[in-house]
Amino acid sequence: MKTIKIVLLSLITLALLVACGGKKETVTICEGEIVGIPGASGTAEYHAVGDEIISYKTVQNIPYESFGTDDKELVKAAMDEVSENFDLSDNVNYDYDYTDDTFIATMELKDIKTASSEEIEFVGLIIEPGTKISLKLTIDNQENTTKMVCTTSDKE
Numbered sequence: 001m002k003t004i005k006i007v008l009l010s011l012i013t014l015a016l017l018v019a020c021g022g023k024k025e026t027v028t029i030c031e032g033e034i035v036g037i038p039g040a041s042g043t044a045e046y047h048a049v050g051d052e053i054i055s056y057k058t059v060q061n062i063p064y065e066s067f068g069t070d071d072k073e074l075v076k077a078a079m080d081e082v083s084e085n086f087d088l089s090d091n092v093n094y095d096y097d098y099t100d101d102t103f104i105a106t107m108e109l110k111d112i113k114t115a116s117s118e119e120i121e122f123v124g125l126i127i128e129p130g131t132k133i134s135l136k137l138t139i140d141n142q143e144n145t146t147k148m149v150c151t152t153s154d155k156e
Helices: 002-020 072-086 117-122 135-145
Strands: 025-033 041-049 052-063 092-098 102-109 147-154
Touching: 025 135, 041 135, 052 135, 072 092, 135 147
Parallel strands: none
Antiparallel strands: 025 041, 025 147, 041 052, 052 102, 092 102
């Protein structure tokens, strides 16, 4: 009888693992130059379960000379004015910083599950029919429209 219970418990555990644990979280990182902005580079980081993106963050490094100047204060004044338009909601975090020669912009979609289509489009994600945001469609778009190279690995 004890053996039967152990076998049944093992089968139930196996069924739960197959049903719940079949999809691991992966991290896809795309890195490379930003097309159309000389000297600029960027990194996009996508966390996904299966084909569904669950979090997203991008960092762009743009040299001041790409703005046509090497004046940090001039770039800062221009970007402070433009960035006022980027305050869509509390769900989109747009932050920026300035080094001696580079403007650094960081954008993050905090809660993808509750994001509006406007927020999703703003950060450049691709919506698959239904409610999930497709990693495959997004990465295909990223690699086909930019000079970025993407690599995916299991989340540790």
